Amino acid sequence: MVEDERGVARALRRGLLAEGFAVDVALDGRRGLELAASGEFDAVLVDIMLPGLNGYDVVARLRERQVWTPVLILSAKDGEYDIADGLDLGADDYLTKPFSFVELVARVRALVRRGPAPRPAVLTVGELSLDPATRVVTQRGYEVVTTAREFALLEYFMRRPGQVLSKGELRDHVWDAAGDGLNVVEVYVGYLRRKFGQAAIETVRGAGYRLVAVGTTAGPGPVAP
Ligand code: CA
Numbered sequence: 001m002v003e004d005e006r007g008v009a010r011a012l013r014r015g016l017l018a019e020g021f022a023v024d025v026a027l028d029g030r031r032g033l034e035l036a037a038s039g040e041f042d043a044v045l046v047d048i049m050l051p052g053l054n055g056y057d058v059v060a061r062l063r064e065r066q067v068w069t070p071v072l073i074l075s076a077k078d079g080e081y082d083i084a085d086g087l088d089l090g091a092d093d094y095l096t097k098p099f100s101f102v103e104l105v106a107r108v109r110a111l112v113r114r115g116p117a118p119r120p121a122v123l124t125v126g127e128l129s130l131d132p133a134t135r136v137v138t139q140r141g142y143e144v145v146t147t148a149r150e151f152a153l154l155e156y157f158m159r160r161p162g163q164v165l166s167k168g169e170l171r172d173h174v175w176d177a178a179g180d181g182l183n184v185v186e187v188y189v190g191y192l193r194r195k196f197g198q199a200a201i202e203t204v205r206g207a208g209y210r211l212v213a214v215g216t217t218a219g220p221g222p223v224a225p
Helices: 006-018 029-036 055-064 083-088 101-114 148-158 167-174 183-196
Strands: 044-047 071-075 093-096 123-125 128-131 136-139 201-204 208-211
Touching: 006 101, 029 044, 029 055, 044 055, 055 071, 071 101, 093 101, 123 148, 128 148, 148 167, 148 183, 148 208, 167 183, 167 208, 183 201
Parallel strands: 044 071, 071 093
Antiparallel strands: 123 128, 128 136, 201 208
């Protein structure tokens, strides 16, 4: 359970324990993601408004890491966020606060029963296609072999098509070691451009890079070279 209101967390935990669940509580989004990413849970309950990382980001990053543990969003009824966003990002169900404890238990039981559902959604941007499950990248239907790091960088871009991504953000998400300089990003963007064409990744001066859709997806698929 990722919930920053200690009183709420304590009460829900006590109730769930009484129902026979084992419950670990994280009081902020980053800790919640860290715990949930271990994949050792049957379900994850996540509040939306959290310090550090909000609930939607927790879900999105969890799915990015290929962790498919069922997620139940516990949202405050403040209308600040659209609940559909959470479901789009990979949550499985949601409850709007205030909810009844009986309802919560019923939802959690349903999620646990359902279990994790692998969702190898293939990402497509223009003529590029990337399958996170099989780790195959194709361009206009032809497979393009990538190294693990190129794949990770391309996947990060393809999950955010059209968004300007700073070198710092790319470095932090694709390279673990904080010791790597930003030039490693430039080098790997160069590799991707060499493989997929200069136009695929635009340089946004002073801001970073942006993946753009090149070609169309309306073509007939692979054609003879
Ligand atoms: Ca909160």
